[in-house]
Amino acid sequence: MKEPFTWDNYSDQPAIIKNKALKRAMRRSALPSLVKTFLIALITLPVALLLTPFMQRRTISGKDFFGMGVNLDKEPNTTPYLLEELGVKNLLIRIPLWEMDRLHEYVSFIRSFSDKHITVMLLQDREHITSSDMTRDHLIQIFEALNEVCKTYVIGSTINRAKWGFFSVNEYLDFYGVAYNLKRTRFPHLKLIGSNVIDFEYHFSAHTLFNFAKIKFDAIGSLLYVDRRGAPENTQMGFNLMGKINLLFSLISLSPKTSDELIITETNWPIKNTAPYAPTSEFECVSEEDYTDYMVRYHLLAFASQKVSRVYWHQLIAPGYGLIDNREGILRKRSAFEAYRIMLSHLSDAHFVRFAHHRDAYQLVCTTPRGELHVTWTRASAPLYTYKAQP
Secondary structure (H helix, E strand, O other): OOOOOOHHHHHHOOOOOOOHHHHHHHHHHOHHHHHHHHHHHHHHHHHHHHHHHHOOOOOOEHHHHEEEEEOOOOOOOOHHHHHHHHOOOEEEEEEEHHHHHHHHHHHHHHHOOOOOEEEEEEEOOHHHHHOHHHHHHHHHHHHHHOOOOOOEEEEOOOOOOHHHOOOOHHHHHHHHHHHHHHHHHOOOOOEEEEEEEEOOOHHHHHHHHOOOOOOOEOEEEEEOOOHHHOOOOOOEOOEOHHHHHHHHHHHHHHOOOEOOOEEEOOOOOOEOOOOOOOOOOHHHOEOHHHHHHHHHHHHHHHHHHOOOOEEEEOOOEOOOOOOEEOHHHOOEEOHHHHHHHHHHHHHOOOEEEEEEEEOOEEEEEEEEOOEEEEEEEEOOEEEEEEEEOOO
């Protein structure tokens, strides 16, 4: 039996294209689409940037905001108890399309979370990208098998990395179109999340949002990592985390292809001294203490934007980047586990009131049944939760 997909063994998976000659040939064939990506971005990104200050916030509550990624291969029997302790209600579970022979295992795993809201991310490989008939057959099997327990699907992931199979946005639009046509003709109740570009590469996002393909997205997903910049308040090309969210939301709001719902389907920081499990080099890795602080601050900033419907942390159990380290068969809760639990205990029933920052001092104010919640932090101090009586 093939080993299940994880980041820890990703180099052995069929999704990864390692043949350099094949990559070069495919990139050449994708040149027209890449030119289109550049031209679309050249027009839409400046307009979105200019209109960013005028885009209205949504109304996002803490109840729906927090989500967690869990995997079939990471302590499946213990995971439900850990989630109850953590308090998270929204889960993202990945199904690699190249593991259809294990579909029954994934279905059983998903059904074990009867009291959770489940989103399934469908991971692609090159074979499914090039064979629409195979993709259609496999999607039908998945949609039918999970008909009673899951209505929300992320179609494809990391679409701007050739090693994950896509060489152009056009290829992704064709791949997504298979799922969209099934929704339109056979599964109208499904919610399909698309785009799912990784990192701050919004020229690819722009192409997914502005095109003539006969598709629509029910929501836009983004793997909005900021780990290579360190703290979430740090900038890249002048944009910190909130600036990146605002720009992407502006693009989404202008697009005729989707509603204005933005979901961060994956983010984390790699942890020092966890090689070979960390997905980056040791240079980008952070200490467990910084991981904890950055994780909480990422959620606070994304919630304060009131433009992100949900953040799925990647993920509950993983040696190199999870809330829990499971090396050598021993489950060790990192400090981030408790920090996440505390964050949920304060914000899971919160409603946004205002956000302010001055230099390195930040404050988020929310209403809760316990009173008015003030969350304050700086880059040098962990978030502090305090309550004031309601007037």
